[in-house]
Amino acid sequence: MATISSNLLFIAFILYLVATLFYGGSIKSKKELNEKKETNKWGKIAVVLTIVGFIAQLGYFITRWIAAGHAPVSNMFEFTTFFGMALVGAFIVIYFIYRTTLLGLFTMPVAILVIAYASMFPKDITPLIPALQSYWLHIHVTTAAIGEAILAISFAAGLIYLVKAIDQTKLNKRNFWLEVVMFALVAVLGFVAVSTVFSAAGYHEKFNWTDKHGTVAVVEYTMPAISGPHAGELLTKDGFKPLIEMPAFINAKKLNTVIWSLMAGILLYGLIRLILRKRIAAALQPLVKNIKLDFVDEISYRSVLIGFPVFTLGALIFAMIWAQMAWSRFWGWDPKEVWALITWLFYAAFLHLRLSKGWHGEKSAWLAVLGFVIIMFNLVAVNLVIAGLHSYAGS
Amino acid sequence: MKDVKCECGHVNPHGTVLCEACGKVLDERENKDQLLDMRYEGSARRSQTYNKTIVDKIWNFFSSVKVGVWLIIITLLASILGTILPQKMYINLPPDVYYEQEYGWFGKLYYQLGLHDLYGSWWYLLLISMIGISLVICSLDRVVPLYKALKAQRVTRNEGFLKRQRLFGTNHVIDDQDFDIVKKHLKEKHYHVREENGDLLAEKGRFSRWGPYVNHVGLIIFLFGGMLRFFPGMYVNENLWVKEGETTAVPETGETFYLQNNQFILQHYDKNKDKAFEKAIEQAGEVVKNYQSNVVLYKRVGESLPGEKPKLEKVTDYKVRVNHPLTFDGYSVFQSSFRSELKAMTFMLTNKNTNQTFGEMKINFEDPKEKYDLGNGYSVKILNYFPDFEFDKNGDPSTKSRVPNNPAFIFQMISPENPDGEKSFVAIKQTIEPFGDNTYKMAFKGIETKNVSGFIVRKDSTLWVIILGGILFMIGVIQGAYWNHRRIWVQNKNGQIWIAAHTNKNWYGLKREIEKVIEDTKLNMPDDQLQSEQADKGGV
Numbered sequence: 001m002a003t004i005s006s007n008l009l010f011i012a013f014i015l016y017l018v019a020t021l022f023y024g025g026s027i028k029s030k031k032e033l034n035e036k037k038e039t040n041k042w043g044k045i046a047v048v049l050t051i052v053g054f055i056a057q058l059g060y061f062i063t064r065w066i067a068a069g070h071a072p073v074s075n076m077f078e079f080t081t082f083f084g085m086a087l088v089g090a091f092i093v094i095y096f097i098y099r100t101t102l103l104g105l106f107t108m109p110v111a112i113l114v115i116a117y118a119s120m121f122p123k124d125i126t127p128l129i130p131a132l133q134s135y136w137l138h139i140h141v142t143t144a145a146i147g148e149a150i151l152a153i154s155f156a157a158g159l160i161y162l163v164k165a166i167d168q169t170k171l172n173k174r175n176f177w178l179e180v181v182m183f184a185l186v187a188v189l190g191f192v193a194v195s196t197v198f199s200a201a202g203y204h205e206k207f208n209w210t211d212k213h214g215t216v217a218v219v220e221y222t223m224p225a226i227s228g229p230h231a232g233e234l235l236t237k238d239g240f241k242p243l244i245e246m247p248a249f250i251n252a253k254k255l256n257t258v259i260w261s262l263m264a265g266i267l268l269y270g271l272i273r274l275i276l277r278k279r280i281a282a283a284l285q286p287l288v289k290n291i292k293l294d295f296v297d298e299i300s301y302r303s304v305l306i307g308f309p310v311f312t313l314g315a316l317i318f319a320m321i322w323a324q325m326a327w328s329r330f331w332g333w334d335p336k337e338v339w340a341l342i343t344w345l346f347y348a349a350f351l352h353l354r355l356s357k358g359w360h361g362e363k364s365a366w367l368a369v370l371g372f373v374i375i376m377f378n379l380v381a382v383n384l385v386i387a388g389l390h391s392y393a394g395s
Numbered sequence: 396m397k398d399v400k401c402e403c404g405h406v407n408p409h410g411t412v413l414c415e416a417c418g419k420v421l422d423e424r425e426n427k428d429q430l431l432d433m434r435y436e437g438s439a440r441r442s443q444t445y446n447k448t449i450v451d452k453i454w455n456f457f458s459s460v461k462v463g464v465w466l467i468i469i470t471l472l473a474s475i476l477g478t479i480l481p482q483k484m485y486i487n488l489p490p491d492v493y494y495e496q497e498y499g500w501f502g503k504l505y506y507q508l509g510l511h512d513l514y515g516s517w518w519y520l521l522l523i524s525m526i527g528i529s530l531v532i533c534s535l536d537r538v539v540p541l542y543k544a545l546k547a548q549r550v551t552r553n554e555g556f557l558k559r560q561r562l563f564g565t566n567h568v569i570d571d572q573d574f575d576i577v578k579k580h581l582k583e584k585h586y587h588v589r590e591e592n593g594d595l596l597a598e599k600g601r602f603s604r605w606g607p608y609v610n611h612v613g614l615i616i617f618l619f620g621g622m623l624r625f626f627p628g629m630y631v632n633e634n635l636w637v638k639e640g641e642t643t644a645v646p647e648t649g650e651t652f653y654l655q656n657n658q659f660i661l662q663h664y665d666k667n668k669d670k671a672f673e674k675a676i677e678q679a680g681e682v683v684k685n686y687q688s689n690v691v692l693y694k695r696v697g698e699s700l701p702g703e704k705p706k707l708e709k710v711t712d713y714k715v716r717v718n719h720p721l722t723f724d725g726y727s728v729f730q731s732s733f734r735s736e737l738k739a740m741t742f743m744l745t746n747k748n749t750n751q752t753f754g755e756m757k758i759n760f761e762d763p764k765e766k767y768d769l770g771n772g773y774s775v776k777i778l779n780y781f782p783d784f785e786f787d788k789n790g791d792p793s794t795k796s797r798v799p800n801n802p803a804f805i806f807q808m809i810s811p812e813n814p815d816g817e818k819s820f821v822a823i824k825q826t827i828e829p830f831g832d833n834t835y836k837m838a839f840k841g842i843e844t845k846n847v848s849g850f851i852v853r854k855d856s857t858l859w860v861i862i863l864g865g866i867l868f869m870i871g872v873i874q875g876a877y878w879n880h881r882r883i884w885v886q887n888k889n890g891q892i893w894i895a896a897h898t899n900k901n902w903y904g905l906k907r908e909i910e911k912v913i914e915d916t917k918l919n920m921p922d923d924q925l926q927s928e929q930a931d932k933g934g935v
């Protein structure tokens with residue numbers, strides 16, 4: 001069962017990749033991308049591939065559920081994969097409302113990155129500690145992820161808006177920050193690339209190190225240590241000697257992964273720039289030339305409107321119900337909870353700003369991007385860096 | 396201040412921008428703009444009308460969306476600060492020690508600024524209450540005028556009003572039956588259609604306009620529920636430790652309920668049985684599967700005199716597990732932790748030279764005896780017992796608590812050779828012989844432990860208010876987000892047919908719908924004046 005499950009996930013992944021190419025194709029060969037126009041043949045194939053991929057991933061989800069005996073949303077790999085699936089699902093729904101394949105071209109790569117990122121975490125089926133043995137937990141996590149995924153669609157639409165609206169003829173603050181967003185996406189790819197390379201090579205090295213309480217422990221690196229642990233002593237023969245040693249309160253191993261990912265990201269980004277000979281956003285600009293700005297603006301706003309209630313229900317209300325059952329208090333100000341609240345407040349502010357005139361269009365698109373950054377921060381950094389009750393990283 | 400009479404005859408409250416009935420622009424400030432600002436239907440809001448007294452100023456401050464958004468953003472930023480370091484409820488040392496020790500000068504600063512208890516700080520609560528006040532005032536400021544304006548609207552509208560809608564178009568030639576076809580289509584689309592003087596107003600989803608107000612009321616109730624917790628009696632939160640085999644009164648129940656702990660159970664996953672998790676368990680070592688206390692709940696019957704044992708009647712058996720609290724009479728008992736406690740220690744009286752033993756004695760910590768007779772003239776007296784041993788300030792042995800965490804004894808070992816007894820001080824891992832060399836020693840043989848279950852007893856009478864607030868909030872957001880208020884005017888003006896339309900959100904959907912409505916007629920699709928106004932700026 002577990003093998004069938006991972007095969008299905010792989011199939012879904014490949015289908016998403018191929019679908020993305022077709023989305024690209026659907027735009028090249030099309031004059032008018034707006035409202036009422038019918039989707040062309042490339043576009044139709046792309047959508048069908050997306051749906052088949054989604055079904056395959058649903059198959060992964062169900063078979064893994066059967067194998068584990070609980071809904072597979074209980075560790076980083078499972079949760080992040082689910083988020084990727086929800087992203088595709090949300091796109092399919094929004095596609096059938098607005099029928100624009102351009103949105104697919106921007107959403108699918110994000111979903112693919114998310115799933116690739118997910119598969120860098122241990123994929124073993126994990127047992128549930130008592131606090132996690134609750135239907136409410138699974139309902140909470142899945143609904144929250146679906147809400148976040150719908151909100152993420154507004155990010156994709158916001159990106160389209162920015163790529164189209166921002167002048168690329170000379171460097172300015174706006175296209176600089178847009179390029180930072182593009183680079184961030186490339187850096188995720190960088191992380192996936194280095195992790196894959198070193199794990200394929202089976203790289204390992206061990207250190208003795210001293211933590212801030214003076215206790216000596218062993219730490220195992222899976223990438224050559226650029227940033228070494230505090231008072232680290234290399235135990236592996238022929239291991240890579242750290243270039244810099246970190247103080248005890250910094251997690252040198254995680255920092256090392258970040259450094260490698262950034263280096264790979266910069267390398268990849270450099271390569272892309274070399275091939276394109278312009279900023280990524282500038283290279284994308286011709287693809288979006290036929291879409292109307294206030295049409296994407298509306299898609300972006302609408303996704304927030306659809307996603308906000310789902311997010312509230314999943315990330316706050318269901319979370320409170322679960323917390324009440326498991327921890328005897330519905331709210332405990334644990335970092336993960338607080339970050340859900342922050343996300344919620346952010347989108348509440350977004351909706352209120354939309355009520356006033358000046359916040360449509362470009363500003364709104366920037367907010368959509370910022371919202372996605374907050375969601376990703378909650379998913380990645382809060383889990384891995386700011387440990388809390390929900391932290392999957394340790395288990 | 397005087398009310399304003401519009402040329403259509405409708406009397407509007409002072410401050411009205413667009414006539415409630417016909418939509419004519421009453422406030423000249425509005426005239427400059429090409430398209431009408433349709434928010435709140437141009438109704439007379441208190442905050443836009445008065446600005447003289449202190450009350451006006453406070454009202455205007457809190458009813459402003461700008462202020463509301465700022466409050467939300469400041470709360471958001473403040474909340475972020477609280478996640479940088481663990482809050483005080485998640486640390487297990489005194490805060491003045493913990494933060495500096497763990498995070499150096501930064502931790503010290505964090506603590507000194509009070510950020511370690513951010514969410515309980517007065518200024519965080521102040522922020523939340525300001526949001527609450529703002530919610531109340533901004534809602535009152537808008538909901539009543541909006542309601543009145545929507546109720547007073549007439550079918551026939553002022554020309555200026557129609558022309559300056561975002562969706563607007565005129566038609567010169569139409570067929571006679573077109574009007575009827577449109578009407579039929581509108582009804583099929585579930586529009587509520589009203590007709591006056593041959594003019595048409597089709598409206599749907601007006602109730603969605605109340606969504607924000609419903610959700611704000613929900614939020615206010617939620618916040619109010621959170622506040623209720625500060626009233627005594629509304630909220631009980633106590634820790635309760637019960638040893639296996641013991642029965643204890645449940646705190647805060649007025650000695651009415653008693654809990655007996657029969658057994659505490661701790662289970663781990665077994666990688667041989669739970670095959671699916673084999674690899675993960677190998678990685679992680681031991682993974683806990685279950686924390687459980689098998690308990691019996693009793694209720695006291697009748698009055699009992701102080702000191703007398705209460706008469707108890709069994710209410711129920713229950714297995715309290717994480718995620719499965721025992722609930723009764725508004726109380727919930729949650730499994731929260733456990734510890735092992737020493738129950739008994741066994742020693743053997745041993746001759747130090749020959750290693751010969753002379754019987755063993757088991758000291759039960761709940762009921763230590765004064766003297767243990769081992770037969771054949773051997774016996775041991777306990778002269779002193781320190782359950783939680785430490786040396787006090789003067790260097791004398793003393794005890795920290797009555798819990799046997801670190802038991803120590805002063806024994807007097809009586810043997811046929813030493814009928815007066817030899818004294819020995821015995822603590823864990825140390826023996827002191829205060830009067831020189833003894834012949835005998837108390838050799839440690841073993842310990843018995845028993846489990847103590849840690850429960851949280853919780854009674855939360857505020858929960859219902861919170862739940863009600865949550866439900867209302869959800870109804871409100873869904874109402875406002877998944878439906879929208881659409882109006883389509885089809886009117887005879889100067890022998891032409893004018894179509895204008897407005898929606899509070901989702902213009903795309905409205906346009907698609909109008910396309911369907913005018914199908915099979917000669918009517919033209921109205922223009923989106925916003926799009927033509929700003930054209931497509933930027934881009935390639």
Ligand code: HEM
Pocket residue numbers: 345348351352354355457458459460461462463464466467526527529530533537604606607608610611614872875876
């Ligand atoms: C965390 C607190 C708040 C939440 C979650 C919240 C939520 C919402 C939501 C979901 C909407 C509907 C938006 C839409 O449909 O586009 C809304 C509308 C609105 N909110 Fe809030 N709100 C909050 C605080 C405030 C505050 C403090 C104010 C006061 C200034 C305010 C004023 C308004 C107004 C004026 C509307 C528009 C009403 C209408 O369109 O008729 N809100 N709010």
